Amino acid sequence: MISFSPSEEQQMIVNMVKEFNNDHVRKVYRECDESGEIPANIIDTAWELGFIASSIPEEFQGFGGERSALTGTLIAEELAWGDLSMAMHILCPALVAMPVVEMGTDEQKKQYLPSFCGDKFKVATSALIEPRFDFDPAELQTTAKRANGGYILSGEKCYVPLAADADLLLVYANEGGNTQGFLIEKGTPGLEIAEREKNMGIKALATYELSLKDCKVPKENRLGGDAGCDFNRIYNLSRVALSAMAVGVGRAAFEYARDYAKERHAFGEPIASRQAIAFMLAEMAIDIDATRLMTWEAAWKLDRNEDATKEASLAKMYADDMAINVTNNAVQVLGGHGYIREHPVELWFRNGRGFATFDGMAIV
Amino acid sequence: MIDFELTPEEQAMIDAAHKEALEVVRPISRYYDEHEHESPKDFIEQQWQQQAQGGGSILGLGVGASLRILENCWGDAGLMLVAPSSGLGGAAILASGTQEQQANFLKRFGEGEPKWGAMAMTEPGAGSDTAAIQTTAVLDTETNEWVLNGEKIFITGGQRSMESDGLVVVWATVDRTAGRAGMKPFVVEAGTPGATIDKVENKLGIRASDTATLILDNCRIPYENILGSPEVRRVDSSQTAGFKRAMATFDMTRPIIAAMALGVGRASLDFVRETLEKEGIPIRYGLPSHKLTAIERDVMEMEAAYKAALTLMLRATWMMSQFQPNSLEASMAKAKAGIVVAWITQKAVEMMGPLGYSRKYLLEKWMRDGKINDIFEGTGQINMLIVARRILDYTREELK
Numbered sequence: 091m092i093s094f095s096p097s098e099e100q101q102m103i104v105n106m107v108k109e110f111n112n113d114h115v116r117k118v119y120r121e122c123d124e125s126g127e128i129p130a131n132i133i134d135t136a137w138e139l140g141f142i143a144s145s146i147p148e149e150f151q152g153f154g155g156e157r158s159a160l161t162g163t164l165i166a167e168e169l170a171w172g173d174l175s176m177a178m179h180i181l182c183p184a185l186v187a188m189p190v191v192e193m194g195t196d197e198q199k200k201q202y203l204p205s206f207c208g209d210k211f212k213v214a215t216s217a218l219i220e221p222r223f224d225f226d227p228a229e230l231q232t233t234a235k236r237a238n239g240g241y242i243l244s245g246e247k248c249y250v251p252l253a254a255d256a257d258l259l260l261v262y263a264n265e266g267g268n269t270q271g272f273l274i275e276k277g278t279p280g281l282e283i284a285e286r287e288k289n290m291g292i293k294a295l296a297t298y299e300l301s302l303k304d305c306k307v308p309k310e311n312r313l314g315g316d317a318g319c320d321f322n323r324i325y326n327l328s329r330v331a332l333s334a335m336a337v338g339v340g341r342a343a344f345e346y347a348r349d350y351a352k353e354r355h356a357f358g359e360p361i362a363s364r365q366a367i368a369f370m371l372a373e374m375a376i377d378i379d380a381t382r383l384m385t386w387e388a389a390w391k392l393d394r395n396e397d398a399t400k401e402a403s404l405a406k407m408y409a410d411d412m413a414i415n416v417t418n419n420a421v422q423v424l425g426g427h428g429y430i431r432e433h434p435v436e437l438w439f440r441n442g443r444g445f446a447t448f449d450g451m452a453i454v
Numbered sequence: 455m456i457d458f459e460l461t462p463e464e465q466a467m468i469d470a471a472h473k474e475a476l477e478v479v480r481p482i483s484r485y486y487d488e489h490e491h492e493s494p495k496d497f498i499e500q501q502w503q504q505q506a507q508g509g510g511s512i513l514g515l516g517v518g519a520s521l522r523i524l525e526n527c528w529g530d531a532g533l534m535l536v537a538p539s540s541g542l543g544g545a546a547i548l549a550s551g552t553q554e555q556q557a558n559f560l561k562r563f564g565e566g567e568p569k570w571g572a573m574a575m576t577e578p579g580a581g582s583d584t585a586a587i588q589t590t591a592v593l594d595t596e597t598n599e600w601v602l603n604g605e606k607i608f609i610t611g612g613q614r615s616m617e618s619d620g621l622v623v624v625w626a627t628v629d630r631t632a633g634r635a636g637m638k639p640f641v642v643e644a645g646t647p648g649a650t651i652d653k654v655e656n657k658l659g660i661r662a663s664d665t666a667t668l669i670l671d672n673c674r675i676p677y678e679n680i681l682g683s684p685e686v687r688r689v690d691s692s693q694t695a696g697f698k699r700a701m702a703t704f705d706m707t708r709p710i711i712a713a714m715a716l717g718v719g720r721a722s723l724d725f726v727r728e729t730l731e732k733e734g735i736p737i738r739y740g741l742p743s744h745k746l747t748a749i750e751r752d753v754m755e756m757e758a759a760y761k762a763a764l765t766l767m768l769r770a771t772w773m774m775s776q777f778q779p780n781s782l783e784a785s786m787a788k789a790k791a792g793i794v795v796a797w798i799t800q801k802a803v804e805m806m807g808p809l810g811y812s813r814k815y816l817l818e819k820w821m822r823d824g825k826i827n828d829i830f831e832g833t834g835q836i837n838m839l840i841v842a843r844r845i846l847d848y849t850r851e852e853l854k
Contacts, residue, residue, distance in 0.1 A: 095456065226745060368839075376790050
């Protein structure tokens with residue numbers, strides 16, 4: 091039966107993230123964007139909330155909670171409302187953990203999942219994007235070729251979050267026309283991580299280019315073993331995660347612009363009492379809500395193990411447009427003040443533009 | 455628990471409505487567009503049988519009912535409005551009538567000959583600015599009757615309501631100096647002396663549906679025909695009881711208008727998809743945007759916009775069925791659906807070129823039909839204004 095009300099448990103989790111945002115994230119996110127660093131205690135505190143361990147079965151030391159893409163979107167939206175860089179950092183280990191939970195072999199689960207359930211933030215990440223404008227996740231230029239009972243990976247990747255510190259990377263490569271994932275441990279010969287990238291937005295998130303130069307990977311490290319992985323599903327899980335994050339960023343920008351418009355006076359009254367401003371805000375609110383609902387539907391479908399390519403790709407497409415339009419309008423509502431870094435709307439505007447680029451950088 | 459699954463009963467209702475739209479409505483759709491003031495008698499009779507079985511009301515509206523209406527309008531939005539029902543008049547009676555009034559006025563829609571109900575708000579000098587209404591209602595204390603005088607225009611189904619044994623809910627002021635506070639809804643039953651249909655409009659679209667002018671000339675109705683209290687409460691004008699009731703009605707009907715719009719939008723989208731399919735042109739979902747053809751991109755943008763409006767409509771309807779206040783969400787849904795469907799239908803005509811513009815097919819009709827949803831029950835702009843006031847927590851004085 092159709093319903094739009096989150097369960098009590100989901101609402102509790104959302105409230106917990108709200109509290110975390112207010113107590114920690116929102117106190118420092120602006121400085122983090124300037125410095126490019128996220129304080130370790132924020133990451134540790136977030137880790138204690140157990141976003142990742144909660145979806146890992148008990149037999150691998152997780153909390154054994156129900157794995158739900160829908161719950162994941164609620165968390166992703168809320169975290170991204172706090173700050174997108176931190177949201178991506180906090181959820182980065184999921185880029186490896188969730189595909190292994192869903193598609194890993196028994197050996198892979200045994201070997202890797204317990205390390206996501208410890209006391210310390212597990213630095214793990216995945217590499218999908220390649221540095222070219224016509225990047226296509228279904229036709230990667232990074233290749234995986236069979237050789238000597240294993241694989242040899244070659245290619246270039248970029249926008250790999252936390253790569254320098256990661257002790258486990260899930261690298262996606264083109265294996266005979268299909269995209270497959272390969273689990274590569276830190277220090278594997280041929281895996282070369284370059285300098286940290288400098289981006290327009292998500293400046294507090296450390297991202298890296300990396301190259302694979304004839305990098306040898308044992309066949310046991312192919313995600314899902316002989317069966318391989320269902321990359322389409324992984325990519326759809328990523329689409330809904332990013333759409334939810336776009337909603338979070340959009341909502342942050344909208345709320346700030348709305349409050350500003352009620353405070354700021356011009357011609358003797360708040361600028362919000364003029365339709366030119368009020369209608370911009372109304373349109374922002376409508377598109378934020380619409381994106382959230384579309385994202386929920388796609389996530390709901392994924393939770394039923396159905397193909398959600400159409401729903402997830404339409405939601406992501408809508409979310410990409412919404413994110414840039416809403417954040418752009420938020421800057422516009424603030425006018426000159428929006429352009430000044432004293433106000434955060436320019437940060438959200440820079441982050442908002444990124445959603446068209448951030449393929450596979452988050453997952454639920 | 456967030457859920458997007460329809461119940462089997464809802465699905466069955468939607469499937470039945472779709473089948474009927476396809477088999478009964480579509481074959482006569484073009485005829486009644488081209489023969490504007492002709493009545494589709496067989497269709498009316500058949501709809502009446504169904505309606506009477508269902509209790510004669512469009513209300514008790516839940517998600518399933520809104521999706522059924524969507525299917526009806528996928529068939530034909532004009533004919534959907536011609537199907538006999540208590541209509542917006544019934545909605546107003548349900549929103550602000552007593553139990554007794556509801557029983558008294560709505561019973562007729564489940565028995566006898568086909569009947570219609572309508573709501574009369576707009577006047578020649580007052581459209582969206584409903585507080586500027588000039589039609590008056592004066593209580594004759596000797597006879598204990600209300601005497602109505604004025605002119606109401608753009609009444610959807612007004613002619614059929616007055617020419618059957620139906621009714622029209624007329625909004626009139628009991629005190630012109632009181633603005634919105636003085637506005638009250640009155641039930642004018644068909645056959646009441648002094649209430650006459652003056653004109654039936656020729657329109658851009660939804661031509662099967664009549665849009666009428668009602669003249670009230672010393673029209674006397676019983677005291678009991680006022681919906682709600684006759685008392686004029688001068689508080690802050692945005693919070694007056696009379697006006698609030700009108701708005702409560704709109705909170706119920708706006709998601710329905712959104713559903714109607716979406717039916718027309720999906721008809722257009724389906725036409726485009728089917729035409730492309732026939733030509734062997736696939737829509738490849740999930741490709742990166744740089745690999746999409748212009749046609750694929752257009753179709754996906756139309757589908758995404760449609761989905762956006764659809765989910766907003768479902769949320770507003772669901773909230774209504776849960777008895778949650780949904781004024782903001784209802785206006786969001788209506789504003790979005792109105793804009794989106796006007797755009798989708800126009801875009802579809804553009805994309806289909808000579809097929810789109812020709813009256814040989816229904817696409818051009820849907821572009822004309824779809825536009826009404828951005829206008830009636832509050833224009834897109836009025837709905838944006840309501841959304842804006844809600845999100846800003848502003849009164850109508852603070853945001854004009």
